[in-house]
Amino acid sequence: MATDIKAIPVPALKRLPSYLRFLKKLAGTGRDVVSCTHIAQDLRLDSTQVRKDLELTGITGRPRIGYIVSELITAIEEFLGWNNCRDAFLVGAGSLGAALIGYTGFRDYGLNIVAAFDADTRKVGALVHDVEVLPVSKLPELAERMHIHVGIITVPADAAQEAADLLVSGGILAIWNFAPAHITAPEGVIVENVHLSSSLAVLTARLTETQRVEK
Amino acid sequence: MATDIKAIPVPALKRLPSYLRFLKKLAGTGRDVVSCTHIAQDLRLDSTQVRKDLELTGITGRPRIGYIVSELITAIEEFLGWNNCRDAFLVGAGSLGAALIGYTGFRDYGLNIVAAFDADTRKVGALVHDVEVLPVSKLPELAERMHIHVGIITVPADAAQEAADLLVSGGILAIWNFAPAHITAPEGVIVENVHLSSSLAVLTARLTETQRVEK
DNA sequence: TAGATTGTTAATCGATTAACAATC
DNA sequence: TAGATTGTTAATCGATTAACAATC
Numbered sequence: 001m002a003t004d005i006k007a008i009p010v011p012a013l014k015r016l017p018s019y020l021r022f023l024k025k026l027a028g029t030g031r032d033v034v035s036c037t038h039i040a041q042d043l044r045l046d047s048t049q050v051r052k053d054l055e056l057t058g059i060t061g062r063p064r065i066g067y068i069v070s071e072l073i074t075a076i077e078e079f080l081g082w083n084n085c086r087d088a089f090l091v092g093a094g095s096l097g098a099a100l101i102g103y104t105g106f107r108d109y110g111l112n113i114v115a116a117f118d119a120d121t122r123k124v125g126a127l128v129h130d131v132e133v134l135p136v137s138k139l140p141e142l143a144e145r146m147h148i149h150v151g152i153i154t155v156p157a158d159a160a161q162e163a164a165d166l167l168v169s170g171g172i173l174a175i176w177n178f179a180p181a182h183i184t185a186p187e188g189v190i191v192e193n194v195h196l197s198s199s200l201a202v203l204t205a206r207l208t209e210t211q212r213v214e215k
Numbered sequence: 216m217a218t219d220i221k222a223i224p225v226p227a228l229k230r231l232p233s234y235l236r237f238l239k240k241l242a243g244t245g246r247d248v249v250s251c252t253h254i255a256q257d258l259r260l261d262s263t264q265v266r267k268d269l270e271l272t273g274i275t276g277r278p279r280i281g282y283i284v285s286e287l288i289t290a291i292e293e294f295l296g297w298n299n300c301r302d303a304f305l306v307g308a309g310s311l312g313a314a315l316i317g318y319t320g321f322r323d324y325g326l327n328i329v330a331a332f333d334a335d336t337r338k339v340g341a342l343v344h345d346v347e348v349l350p351v352s353k354l355p356e357l358a359e360r361m362h363i364h365v366g367i368i369t370v371p372a373d374a375a376q377e378a379a380d381l382l383v384s385g386g387i388l389a390i391w392n393f394a395p396a397h398i399t400a401p402e403g404v405i406v407e408n409v410h411l412s413s414s415l416a417v418l419t420a421r422l423t424e425t426q427r428v429e430k
Numbered sequence: 431t432a433g434a435t436t437g438t439t440a441a442t443c444g445a446t447t448a449a450c451a452a453t454c
Numbered sequence: 455t456a457g458a459t460t461g462t463t464a465a466t467c468g469a470t471t472a473a474c475a476a477t478c
Contacts, residue, residue, distance in 0.1 A: 010417055011445070014413035014416060022397075036459080049445090081420060095314040099310040103310075190421045195232065198230070201231055202228050203365070251436080277478065278476070280434090
């Protein structure tokens with residue numbers, strides 16, 4: 001097999017967006033060259049780690065000088081696939097769904113939510129931040145016709161698997177799941193979970209720990 | 216030092232909530248005993264990993280039998296500090312803030328958002344899901360008086376550090392940051408970030424990768 | 431009893447960090 | 455040139471997985 005390239009480490013992938021943010025801020029100030037040390041200092045990371053992470057994107061720097069800021073921004077964006085926008089469907093037009101639709105920052109991440117779907121007929125037809133809410137029954141056909149590859153799930157936990165199945169039946173290739181539920185999808189379909197409970201667990205466990213120690 | 220206990224591994228901590236979800240579902244069906252194999256199967260994990268994770272909570276099972284579901288639920292909840300509710304303040308009453316306030320599920324995670332704050336005077340005075348929006352200037356004094364230890368940041372990126380400083384000045388001990396920005400806080404203050412861009416980076420990088428391979 | 435499962439120790443794997451030569 | 459920084463290899467650290475004895 002020719003595809004014997006090493007898998008991209010997830011922790012590295014998760015750090016790239018913060019580099020991008022920093023670099024864009026830097027570009028705004030007119031700086032056109034940056035070193036790993038500089039990035040690492042701002043983000044409180046190890047400079048070797050930053051260098052290895054940047055290496056993933058295929059960029060090369062110059063000893064003594066560093067990296068060209070604009071080149072680096074382009075390299076990261078291309079590596080993440082953020083350089084050209086992807087259209088996405090969202091299932092579950094509740095308050096979280098509305099918040100995601102309303103967040104304009106996703107454009108920077110190459111994501112564009114073009115339609116929302118809801119099982120609740122009372123929500124169908126409404127406009128959420130200029131995005132129309134459609135009945136879930138229309139999803140599979142529309143996804144196929146519009147060549148949508150990304151689906152976002154913002155339904156309650158007990159409807160999450162159903163929403164996932166719906167997206168899969170429409171030929172979606174990647175699911176961004178915000179529902180507090182474990183969902184399964186066929187081999188080949190990417191599932192990325194945003195489990196707020198996991199994040200909160202880290203926070204509360206640490207807090208409980210420090211408060212236990214202090215007493 | 217007596218506090219030479221091994222640090223709790225973050226990945227393990229992040230898995231605990233999913234166990235809890237599964238166990239509660241199980242308890243609902245009337246089952247009162249469960250094995251690691253059973254949990255691992257449902258969540259597509261390694262059973263040894265599940266056992267090690269549960270070990271963290273201090274629970275002991277019985278060979279051949281497994282763990283008592285109700286005991287396990289209590290053990291995880293106590294370990295995470297989810298058994299008694301914490302009051303929290305939220306800064307930034309935009310659509311994401313509103314979504315978090317409106318999400319009743321946080322009660323299960325021991326979190327109760329009692330007040331929202333915003334710098335925008337036009338938002339002040341409004342009610343968001345029965346929670347009053349107050350001016351940010353009132354935050355430090357109120358946080359101190361009400362013994363609030365947890366602060367949630369849902370402001371735009373450029374106001375995030377300011378919001379963090381405000382919370383810190385009110386004596387907050389832990390910050391749950393939803394703003395797409397790197398924030399710094401004094402030693403001892405816990406900062407847990409929900410960086411949607413990191414999560415999306417994993418999704419889009421994988422998607423770009425598979426699409427690259429297919430062509 | 432036999433066998434499933436826990437508890438625990440050892441082996442493996444992968445990510446982070448350290449070391450250092452190459453270079454502009 | 456001298457020295458800062460990249461690129462790369464090696465060492466360390468921590469998490470996952472495997473192995474196996476203890477036990478109900």
